[in-house]
Amino acid sequence: MTPELVVAHMMKEDLFSQWMGIEVxxxxxxxxxxxxxIRSQMINGLGIVHGGITFSMADxxxxxxxxxRNNLSVALxxxxxxxxxxxxxxxxxxxxxxxxxxxSTGLYQITITNQLAETVALFKGTCFRTxxxxxx
Numbered sequence: 001m002t003p004e005l006v007v008a009h010m011m012k013e014d015l016f017s018q019w020m021g022i023e024v025x026x027x028x029x030x031x032x033x034x035x036x037x038i039r040s041q042m043i044n045g046l047g048i049v050h051g052g053i054t055f056s057m058a059d060x061x062x063x064x065x066x067x068x069r070n071n072l073s074v075a076l077x078x079x080x081x082x083x084x085x086x087x088x089x090x091x092x093x094x095x096x097x098x099x100x101x102x103x104s105t106g107l108y109q110i111t112i113t114n115q116l117a118e119t120v121a122l123f124k125g126t127c128f129r130t131x132x133x134x135x136x
Contacts, residue, residue, distance in 0.1 A: 001133075003068035006068045006069070006070050006134050009135045011024065014060070016060075017060045020036050020057065022057065025093070029069055030106070031095075032061050032065040033061070033096070034094050035091060035093045038086055038089060049086035049087065049090070054082065054121050055080050057094050058121065060094070061095065061110045062123065062127070064096065066096075066106045066108055066125070066127040070135055072132040073106060073129045073130065076105065076128045078123065078125045080124075082121050083119055084118055085120075090114050092113070093114075095111050096110045097111075102129075104128065105129065107124070107125070108124070108127070110123040
């Protein structure tokens with residue numbers, strides 16, 4: 001099972017990632033790269049992107065990276081650092097890199113950058129591997 005087939009299966013059912021407008025750019029075992037454009041519906045009362053949107057984008061990149069070997073994996077622990085504000089019209093890219101691929105856990109770092117190649121957020125996620133397939 002290729003990473004592309006696993007993630008295509010995931011995206012078909014992932015209505016939230018679809019709503020966010022996520023586009024998958026690149027996949028390989030333990031790695032994903034995605035992009036999306038910030039829309040006005042994603043802005044909070046302070047005029048900047050809601051932190052949950054940036055977190056959710058990183059979480060999607062995390063999910064695509066840790067599940068794409070077809071071993072169903074769920075988040076065990078996550079954290080994010082917001083480094084720069086994100087605004088309407090910004091093009092964000094999230095790159096998930098596998099730090100550790102264990103039998104029962106995996107560790108990933110996700111870097112989110114804007115169209116100016118500025119890092120706007122750093123996300124770290126640990127997943128638990130269930131041993132079940134994502135795609136049967």
